[in-house]
Structure formats: C-alpha cells, structure tokens
Amino acid sequence: MKEKPELEKEKKTKPRVKMREQDPLKRIRNFEEVPYGYTPDEAADEASRCLQCKRPTCRNGCPVEVDIPSFIKLIKEGKFIEAAWKVKEKNALPAVCGRICPQEIQCESLCILGKKGEPVAIGNLERFVADYEAEKGGIQIPEKPRPTGRKVAIVGSGPGGLTCAADLIRSGHQVTLFEALHKPGGVLIYGIPEFRLPKVIVEREVEYIKKLGVELVLDAIIGKLYTVDELLNDKGYDACFICIGAGLPIFLGIPGENLNGIYSANEFLTRANLMKAYLFPEYDTPIKRGERVAVFGGGNVAMDAARVALRLGAEKVYLIYRRSEAEMPARKAEIHHAHEEGVEFLLLTNPTRFIDDGKGNVCKVECVRMELGEPDESGRRRPSPIKGSEFQIGIDVAITALGTMANPLLTKTMPDLKLNKRGYIIAEEATGMTSKPGVFAGGDIVTGSATVISAMGAGRRAAKAVNEYLKWRY
Amino acid sequence: MYKVLVSEQLVPNIHLLKIEAPTIARKALVGQFVVVMVDEVGERIPLSLADWDAEEGTITLVVMQVGTSTRKLAALKADGCILSLAGPLGLPSHIERFGTVACIGGCYGIGAIMPLARSLKHLGNTVISIIEARSKNLLYWQDKLQQVSDELIFTTGDGSSGYKGWAYDPLKEMLEAGKKIDLVFAYGCTFMMRLISEATKSFGVKTRVALNPIMVDGTGMCGVCRVSVGGETKFACVDGPEFDGHEVDWELLATRRTTYLEEEIRSLQRFECQQWYFETSKAMEARVERKA
Numbered sequence A: 001m002k003e004k005p006e007l008e009k010e011k012k013t014k015p016r017v018k019m020r021e022q023d024p025l026k027r028i029r030n031f032e033e034v035p036y037g038y039t040p041d042e043a044a045d046e047a048s049r050c051l052q053c054k055r056p057t058c059r060n061g062c063p064v065e066v067d068i069p070s071f072i073k074l075i076k077e078g079k080f081i082e083a084a085w086k087v088k089e090k091n092a093l094p095a096v097c098g099r100i101c102p103q104e105i106q107c108e109s110l111c112i113l114g115k116k117g118e119p120v121a122i123g124n125l126e127r128f129v130a131d132y133e134a135e136k137g138g139i140q141i142p143e144k145p146r147p148t149g150r151k152v153a154i155v156g157s158g159p160g161g162l163t164c165a166a167d168l169i170r171s172g173h174q175v176t177l178f179e180a181l182h183k184p185g186g187v188l189i190y191g192i193p194e195f196r197l198p199k200v201i202v203e204r205e206v207e208y209i210k211k212l213g214v215e216l217v218l219d220a221i222i223g224k225l226y227t228v229d230e231l232l233n234d235k236g237y238d239a240c241f242i243c244i245g246a247g248l249p250i251f252l253g254i255p256g257e258n259l260n261g262i263y264s265a266n267e268f269l270t271r272a273n274l275m276k277a278y279l280f281p282e283y284d285t286p287i288k289r290g291e292r293v294a295v296f297g298g299g300n301v302a303m304d305a306a307r308v309a310l311r312l313g314a315e316k317v318y319l320i321y322r323r324s325e326a327e328m329p330a331r332k333a334e335i336h337h338a339h340e341e342g343v344e345f346l347l348l349t350n351p352t353r354f355i356d357d358g359k360g361n362v363c364k365v366e367c368v369r370m371e372l373g374e375p376d377e378s379g380r381r382r383p384s385p386i387k388g389s390e391f392q393i394g395i396d397v398a399i400t401a402l403g404t405m406a407n408p409l410l411t412k413t414m415p416d417l418k419l420n421k422r423g424y425i426i427a428e429e430a431t432g433m434t435s436k437p438g439v440f441a442g443g444d445i446v447t448g449s450a451t452v453i454s455a456m457g458a459g460r461r462a463a464k465a466v467n468e469y470l471k472w473r474y
Numbered sequence B: 001m002y003k004v005l006v007s008e009q010l011v012p013n014i015h016l017l018k019i020e021a022p023t024i025a026r027k028a029l030v031g032q033f034v035v036v037m038v039d040e041v042g043e044r045i046p047l048s049l050a051d052w053d054a055e056e057g058t059i060t061l062v063v064m065q066v067g068t069s070t071r072k073l074a075a076l077k078a079d080g081c082i083l084s085l086a087g088p089l090g091l092p093s094h095i096e097r098f099g100t101v102a103c104i105g106g107c108y109g110i111g112a113i114m115p116l117a118r119s120l121k122h123l124g125n126t127v128i129s130i131i132e133a134r135s136k137n138l139l140y141w142q143d144k145l146q147q148v149s150d151e152l153i154f155t156t157g158d159g160s161s162g163y164k165g166w167a168y169d170p171l172k173e174m175l176e177a178g179k180k181i182d183l184v185f186a187y188g189c190t191f192m193m194r195l196i197s198e199a200t201k202s203f204g205v206k207t208r209v210a211l212n213p214i215m216v217d218g219t220g221m222c223g224v225c226r227v228s229v230g231g232e233t234k235f236a237c238v239d240g241p242e243f244d245g246h247e248v249d250w251e252l253l254a255t256r257r258t259t260y261l262e263e264e265i266r267s268l269q270r271f272e273c274q275q276w277y278f279e280t281s282k283a284m285e286a287r288v289e290r291k292a
C-alpha cells in the first residue's frame, strides 16, 4: 500500500524520452526527415511512463478518440504490431498523424502527466508503431466484404477523402476517388514538405486503399470534367462526398504584390513538394532560390515555407508575423525547429508594400511595427500598427502564408448546394450532410483550414452517414 | 497515361499532337485549355485546345517549341504517352451572334483560333480570320481556316506570302477604312495580342485576348497566373484565360512571364545536351553493330 504512490511519483518525474534528430546545421541543406524515430527500446521506455489511467483524459483530446492507453500498453508489452492495429481501429493514417497532429493542443494537452511534468509522447509513440508495422508487419488487407452494389464518388484525395474511401470500401460499396492533381494525397503531398512527412508514407497509404479496391481517377477536376450532378445522375453514383480542401491562396493586398519573386505559399510549396523543384534541373519545374527570403504568417504553412526556403539555399530567412510568438498557430515543434535552423523571427511586424528593382523583381519589403491591443473575437489580442515605425528589408523572394479560402471552382457548378457567406459548404457536423440530397462534405472545405486529423474525422463520420443514407434510400 | 495518336510537325517549330482523351473531348468548349505534364520529371504547362472530337474521343493540341516541356512534347511519337492531362480548364469564350468578327492568330494561336472561328461562323457571324507568321513556310492550317471564315488574310513579316507585315496591319487598315467590325479575338504571343489591343482601342472595337501567363495547377490553387485586368488582380486559369484586351496590364504580364528566364535556359541546355548524348550514343552503337 505504501509502495505504490512511491512508484507513481517516480514515473511522474521521469523525463520524456527525446526523439533523436538530424543536426540543425546539417539538415538545413537536405530534405530528409528531421526526427529519426524511436528504437523499440526507446518506445518501450517512453510507453512505460504512461499511468494507464482508468479514466484517460488524453482520449478526450483526440478528435478521433484513439484508444491511447490500450495501444501504449501493447507497446509496453512489446506487441508493436498489435499496438499499430489498435491505433488503426480509430485512425487510418497513424504514420501521418503521429508526425503532424498538433499534439500539444490535442491528446498530449490533456495527458495527466502534463500537469506536473511532460506529458507522454503520444504522437511519437503513434509514429513508432505505424512505422514498425510498415517495416515489419506486412500490412494486412482485410477480407473483401459482400458487395452492396452501391457506388460512391469521393471528390478530393486529401486525408479526409482517403479516410472516407477506406471506410466505405470496407462496407462493400464500390468507391471512386476523383483527384484534380496528378498525384493523390492532397496537402499531404503538395503542401507538407518531405522533411516533415516523407512522401513514401503517403504513397504507402494510397497503395493500401488501392489494394482495398478503391478506384483512383487522377487529373479529374470535378466541376470541369464532370459535375456532381453528372456523377449522380449519369454516372450511376448513389452518393458523393466532397472533401476538396480550402485551396485558394490569400494575398496581402498591398502594393507591389505581383512583382516577380513573390509567391503564395501554395505555389512555393507545390513547386517544391509536388513538382520537386528542389531537384531542378533534374526535374523540369523551376523555383527561385532566394538569398534573402521573407515569409509572412505564423502557421504551419509559414514554417514549412521558411524551412523549404532555407533548404533551397537561402542565406537569410525572415519569418514576419503581426502578432507575438505566443499567438502563432503553428505546432510548437515546428516553431522550435524553425528557430533551431536559424529562421529569424520578426514578430509584431506587418508588411506594407513591396519595392521593385526597376526590372519587375522584388528587392525590398517595407514593414511596420505592431502593438497588441484588446483581445478580438478569436480571443487573441488585436495587433495595430505603430505610426512612423516603418522600416525596409532587402529580399529577393517573398512568400505569403496568410491562410487560404474556399475554392469556388466546384461549388460554383452546384447552385443547389448551400454555402456560408465565405463560400464554405454548409454541412452537418455529425454526418457531413449538405443541403443537397446524397451529397456529403467535410474537411477544410467545410471548416476552413484546420488539421489533418479533423479532416479524417469528418471523412469517417461522413462514411458512416453515407452508409445510413444508402440503407435508408434502398 | 494518355496515348498520342498523331504527332506531326506542321511547320518548323510548331507541332500537332492528337491525343486520346475521351472524357475531356466530351466536355471541351471553345476557348478552354488543358494542363499537360509529359513525364514523371516534367513541368505542368497549359496548352489551348486547338480541336477535339467527342465521338472519336480525341483532343488536338498545337505546340510551339520554346523550351524543355514543349520540346519533349514535340519529340513524342505516335503511340507515345503523356503522363498527365487535366482539363478542360478556364472559362469558355463567350460567343453569340455578334455580327462581323475578326479572329486573329499568331504562332500557336493559329491553331487555337480555328475552333473559335468555326463556332462563330456556325452561329451566323461574318468571320474574318487574319493569321501572321515571319515567313510563308511558317503558316499552317490555311485550309482549315478557309473553311470556317468568310475572309482569310495571311500576313508574313517578309512578304513571302499574302500581306507583307503583321496581322495588326491589315486590321488597322480595315478599321481606318471604316469597315465595321463588331468584335476582335486575338490568340497568340503576348506581344501580338498587345499590339492588336492597342490598335483597336482607339477605334473602340472590343477585343478579347487569351492571356498566357505561367501556370501550375490551372485550378485557382497557386496564384502564379495572376494578371491585372482593369486594375484588379485576376487568376487567368479560372477567371480567364480570355479577358478584355483594353483592360489588361500588358507590362505586368510580359514581366511575369520572364520570371524563370535563367532557369529555362539552363533547363533547355541540359535537355539538348542529353538529346545530343542520346543521339550520339545511338549512332555509335549502330556503327559498332555494322562493324561486327
């Protein structure tokens, strides 16, 4: 009786097992992944920190309710493959989520250990089991279910679309996934860089859903090649799930923004990741390798753009953000990595105009200092410019990462689909049901830019609802 | 993979490709384009639909060789394959019965104005087609255009065929002579479209131009194709590619098109070296075989 609290205390004070990482000075010259991953011993060691709470609070922090204590227990017992399966009961893409979920505001934020010390490294453990399974396990293909004879079209192959496709095919429907680009994966392929999420992981997941029997149609821009009505009425689909992300870039709206050398983060990252411009000229797509680069924004997208610019050989990368570091929406790990790699943060600073070199190229940006006032609707303190504090920085590449809006390309062709005033699709949260019968929606096109795991959650809920809908209808 | 059915050189440097693409052919409308990526390492480039046949399930592209991607396309043989082909993209041209319409084409635009002239004619317009090239041997599709135009004018820079000068000259002459032209369409290189727009402006003749900024996705996702029209920033791939030529900021378009000049030259040099190496090693092999 007396010993137990002692033991608990020891566990609480034990620090988290750090994941080994590539040296910052070395990694800023390559595109290889930054953290190396746990070894089995390290994973077991970290897993042993978990208290196996009876009422695990961590689970409430996970949008898809991964059974965290159970999978960690399996790791502790050395049953790594079983642990991976346990995670997969709720989360189809653990190798992705383990790497890029904002754990510090989700699962790990509610881990009981976080109250006194560091929370269990749930994300790292999730990544470990997923990688272990991929390497050792020989991924299992479940048995083909009895065909229902129903066809479902999914538009967009980002995390939401992939999850929904995997779930629906397991229910026995015929599933077709339409993707506008020449590669599937959505932001996971075109946006998030290789050093944060190796593309082989995404390719592996796509291979998996193809093996399950999902038909993948690339280069298929829905709204142009087919409309949703054509899919439903002429092509014989019984239902449709729209998960097209929020892909329209926002620009700053300041003078000089169309000068050469000024990119949207979408363009910069698409060139670098999807088109592999960092390997130019082996790959045909070019990208400007700036010497002095300014990135505007404070989210994951801004961090990714800044770190890609460094890896393309920039001498100086400025990250310009109008609030302070505490308000940055990026994952803590990415901010930390950006600091380590030498990105210079110019906080409480906002650009006012771009200046050209007389030949149409950007050569300077003028900025103004900001101060924080009263909190706004979002609860963050509103920044306002300080008069007369303008200053200029010499740059040759600028990247705006201010977030994205809904792309109207598809929704424009669906007049009977209700949108909110910002152009996002209105869909019921629990089911993804839209105003149009048989049409479901989820992910960033409903919520605005959010997270991979929330898009996956929406895909999963929509799959359930589509199942119900098909049962009800036939 | 999309199969190339016909590949032929129309004139030096300009190539025709007929590609199997039934779904695109069924949806294509006048004024639209596709985004093409030749191979795994290729770039995504936009190309106008020069023709299509829904029954046959094919589309036709007219490609002018200017850099690596267009060279690669021109090097494809019949039965060859294109990795990725997406479309139809962009807003279709607005066409109706306008009256008398001038369709002006230069370089690859000679191909692109053909379906436009055809539709306009079909709707009962009087179509005057004017095409331009440096020299006689660079003009193509005269026969096709003849069939869909009430009047066809060729201009050559060196005067070797038709009118000596550029498309701009006979158009201006007509306007000065008081000929009533209700609308002008100009498709082709940036410089030509700009000249035409400037010529028609003083006569108050509406002019539609198909802008050709650099593009990547062609769906409004990246913003590289931004152009300024009437003082507003537009994305040419989704808001265009056709715009009012009198409202376009031509200086900006021309400058933005030069963003990657250095890189393009490097890429092309590398490609040519590879081609040379490839050809030489083939020739060497043949020699070795002959000797043996």
Ligand SMILES: Cc1cc2nc3c(=O)[nH]c(=O)nc-3n(C[C@H](O)[C@H](O)[C@H](O)COP(=O)(O)OP(=O)(O)OC[C@H]3O[C@@H](n4cnc5c(N)ncnc54)[C@H](O)[C@@H]3O)c2cc1C
Residues within 6 Å of the ligand: A100, A101, A102, A155, A156, A157, A158, A159, A160, A161, A178, A179, A180, A181, A184, A185, A186, A187, A188, A191, A192, A220, A221, A222, A223, A243, A244, A245, A246, A247, A269, A300, A301, A304, A331, A409, A410, A442, A443, A444, A445, A449, A450, A451, A452, A453, A455
């Ligand atoms: C650079 C960057 C970094 C990020 N980092 C993180 C992170 O660290 N952690 C995190 O949780 N989240 C991160 N996010 C956010 C996260 O990636 C998104 O919230 C998530 O990908 C949304 O998924 P989705 O399925 O809704 O759409 P997307 O992933 O956007 O996929 C939509 C797909 O639909 C396709 N599509 C669009 N229109 C059509 C059409 N008309 N027809 C056919 N296909 C179409 C698109 O090409 C795309 O492939 C990041 C986002 C970016 C851009």
Ligand SMILES: Cc1cc2nc3c(=O)[nH]c(=O)nc-3n(C[C@H](O)[C@H](O)[C@H](O)COP(=O)(O)OP(=O)(O)OC[C@H]3O[C@@H](n4cnc5c(N)ncnc54)[C@H](O)[C@@H]3O)c2cc1C
Residues within 6 Å of the ligand: B033, B043, B044, B045, B046, B047, B048, B049, B061, B062, B063, B064, B065, B066, B067, B068, B069, B070, B071, B108, B112, B211, B212, B213, B214, B215, B216, B241, B257, B258, B261, B264, B265, B268
């Ligand atoms: C809507 C539209 C329709 C077009 N239709 C045709 C057509 O029918 N036939 C045709 O031959 N050409 C067409 N073009 C132009 C064609 O896309 C470019 O010539 C081609 O991309 C050049 O690629 P490259 O690698 O061969 O040359 P590069 O050496 O890369 O470039 C040569 C020049 O082409 C332009 N260019 C380069 N990359 C791109 C790109 N990704 N997108 C657009 N322009 C670029 C630049 O101004 C550059 O200076 C069209 C362009 C647009 C925007």
Ligand code: SF4
Residues within 6 Å of the ligand: A061, A062, A063, A064, A065, A066, A068, A091, A097, A098, A101, A103, A106, A107, A108, A122, A123, A126, A453
């Ligand atoms: S899916 Fe994301 S939030 Fe859920 S447990 Fe895994 S890392 Fe945490």
Ligand code: SF4
Residues within 6 Å of the ligand: A049, A050, A051, A052, A053, A056, A057, A058, A059, A068, A069, A110, A111, A112, A113, A120, A122
């Ligand atoms: S809250 Fe923390 S300690 Fe408790 S079960 Fe979850 S991960 Fe383990």
Ligand code: FES
Residues within 6 Å of the ligand: B214, B215, B216, B217, B218, B219, B220, B221, B222, B223, B224, B225, B226, B235, B236, B237, B238
């Ligand atoms: S080409 Fe990317 S937005 Fe137009």
